[in-house]
Amino acid sequence: MSEIIKPEKKPIIFSGIQPSGTLTLGNYIGALKNFSLLQDDYDCIYCIVDMHAITVRQNPADLRRRCMELAAIYIASGLDPKKSLIYCQSHVTGHAELSWILNCFTYMGELNRMTQYKDKAAKHADNINAGLFTYPVLMAADILLFQTNMVPVGVDQKQHLELCRDVAQRFNGVYGNVFTIPEPYIAKVGSKIMSLQEPTRKMSKSDPDDTFVALLDDPDTIRRKIKRAVTDSDGEIRYDPENKPGVSNLLSIMSALGAGSIESLTAELAGQGYGTLKTRTADCVIAALEPLQNEYKKLIADKGYLQGILDENAKTANYLANKTLRKVQKKVGFASRG
Numbered sequence: 001m002s003e004i005i006k007p008e009k010k011p012i013i014f015s016g017i018q019p020s021g022t023l024t025l026g027n028y029i030g031a032l033k034n035f036s037l038l039q040d041d042y043d044c045i046y047c048i049v050d051m052h053a054i055t056v057r058q059n060p061a062d063l064r065r066r067c068m069e070l071a072a073i074y075i076a077s078g079l080d081p082k083k084s085l086i087y088c089q090s091h092v093t094g095h096a097e098l099s100w101i102l103n104c105f106t107y108m109g110e111l112n113r114m115t116q117y118k119d120k121a122a123k124h125a126d127n128i129n130a131g132l133f134t135y136p137v138l139m140a141a142d143i144l145l146f147q148t149n150m151v152p153v154g155v156d157q158k159q160h161l162e163l164c165r166d167v168a169q170r171f172n173g174v175y176g177n178v179f180t181i182p183e184p185y186i187a188k189v190g191s192k193i194m195s196l197q198e199p200t201r202k203m204s205k206s207d208p209d210d211t212f213v214a215l216l217d218d219p220d221t222i223r224r225k226i227k228r229a230v231t232d233s234d235g236e237i238r239y240d241p242e243n244k245p246g247v248s249n250l251l252s253i254m255s256a257l258g259a260g261s262i263e264s265l266t267a268e269l270a271g272q273g274y275g276t277l278k279t280r281t282a283d284c285v286i287a288a289l290e291p292l293q294n295e296y297k298k299l300i301a302d303k304g305y306l307q308g309i310l311d312e313n314a315k316t317a318n319y320l321a322n323k324t325l326r327k328v329q330k331k332v333g334f335a336s337r338g
């Protein structure tokens with residue numbers, strides 16, 4: 001009898017991006033760019049996290065449109081929808097169901113320590129809702145639902161990942177090995193791209209337009225924004241995030257986009273002015289984003305194709321999610337299903 005050789009199971013990658021605004025160069029360098037690099041060696045699941053997005057008020061029509069746009073951006077960035085599972089969080093009910101259970105295994109004190117919650121609560125003082133507070137629990141549910149091994153994210157999500165691991169370990173401690181404990185995947189260069197106007201702060205899509213490069217900005221806009229980026233007055237091109245955050249940010253952007261190591265870039269640009277540094281940075285950004293933008297334009301014109309992918313993948317994602325969810329429900333003692 002011939003032996004059946006089972007293909008080796010690949011480790012699982014899960015990550016998500018909120019469809020809550022214009023995606024920035026920070027989202028691209030810190031997360032998106034790495035997604036497609038992983039898709040051959042891992043089983044990759046990339047979610048459009050629309051449920052997270054409503055923790056701040058959204059215009060419904062805009063949110064719906066942005067979900068579709070994010071699906072197009074995922075594919076335009078190089079994700080092959082045949083290899084990577086791209087789907088909408090709200091299409092998979094397991095996210096909310098597991099999130100509720102995990103809420104009962106997460107302490108208020110843990111959530112109180114989350115810096116993103118504190119920042120967002122300060123920014124949206126008129127709408128500090130419970131969803132904003134339990135946001136990291138939903139994120140833990142996203143990850144744990146798929147028995148994820150690794151989570152590619154920017155450094156701002158590290159604290160959420162640590163909470164996810166703590167909650168999973170706590171649950172496993174009570175019920176046995178139900179969840180895989182995920183590891184963060186945070187790139188060495190570019191895991192925190194800074195604002196162009198206030199380079200001591202993270203580049204963020206919720207800040208004013210001139211503080212970030214948007215993924216779909218045209219070349220002239222990219223050049224203009226980078227030309228106006230805040231630097232310093234000592235005129236030396238050197239990597240020193242503490243004392244020269246603006247210059248260091250531009251060097252990180254170039255390096256993360258494949259222009260060379262920070263050391264080789266500083267050696268190459270030594271003695272030149274900030275004008276040259278900015279021109280070179282803009283060239284790198286435009287060259288990196290151009291193929292994505294061209295592909296995006298084609299994809300977004302075919303809504304039927306994108307909807308088809310989201311519909312089909314929601315079925316697969318529901319199937320995979322329910323495998324974990326049923327196990328968890330049984331462990332906690334929910335009534336059996338006939």
Ligand code: TYM
Nearest residue numbers: 015016017018026027030031049139153154191192193203
């Ligand atoms: P979101 O939508 O804010 O950002 C998406 C990804 O982009 C990264 N990022 C950055 N990286 C470098 N520099 C920056 N300036 C920068 N800004 C954003 C973020 O770290 C993130 O990786 N909570 C998540 C979404 C999420 C998720 C998940 C991620 C929900 N569930 C499960 C991983 C796994 C968020 O708000 O990302």
